[in-house]
Amino acid sequence: MKLYGSYTSPFVRHCRIALLESGLEFELIETDNKASAQQSPTQKVPFLQDGDIALTDSTAIVKYTREKSGHTYFADISEYDGFCLVNTSLDACVNLFFLERDGISTEQSSYLQRQQARVDSTLSELNQMPLPMGAPYGDMAIRLACYLAWGLYRQRLSLEAYPNLENFLQQINDYQPFAATAPPPL
Structure with missing residues (x-):
């Protein structure tokens, strides 16, 4: 699993925390504005690639991470x-x-x-x-x-x-x- 983003983005940070909590293996690939404009239709970070799955929003990435690791995402x-x-x-x-x-x-x-x-x-x-x-x-x-x-x-x-x-x-x-x-x- 590859998470693209920057170390300073609060959205990327939330994804990193969710991935750390999940225990899922991932690689953070530091990405600048130019690269994100080329690799993501939203032209922003974060975005995630996991096999055939490509996600382009931090909320979707956190939801995916939680559910893939068997946890609930917003039961309330x-x-x-x-x-x-x-x-x-x-x-x-x-x-x-x-x-x-x-x-x-x-x-x-x-x-x-x-x-x-x-x-x-x-x-x-x-x-x-x-x-x-x-x-x-x-x-x-x-x-x-x-x-x-x-x-x-x-x-x-x-x-x-x-x-x-x-x-x-x-x-x-x-x-x-x-x-x-x-x-x-x-």
Whole structure:
């Protein structure tokens, strides 16, 4: 099984954690934007190749990994809804990050201001949720941790106003698969 992606992507990190937890053998092949544009119709990472199976989205990859290793993927609809909430905020935050790198700031666009407001309101909502403070962690919690860690790594987020999220991230940092997939220092 080959997982294509970068060490810094929060989406790839979630896939790596799921694969580590599954015990399935895999190889991470570091891939840049040019290679992903050539190898995946979504032109983004991660993507996975397992024999004849080709998957192009982190959610599908995590689902495939869980089910291939005999585990359940989102048996509870409220956990899945939380996962979707995290994804909404993460997607908005990633878009803001890349647009800012291209010189387009939030102040220049009402659409981008709405994206930033979406990030802020979802973080407030997530901060109010009960979060696990130890393993086992479900996929909503893992996606959230990947998002928060990426946001701090890329200096996109501050958790000062979100003590529940900050405490949660401190706890999951000690979880071996999470620690093992941390991105390299900047």
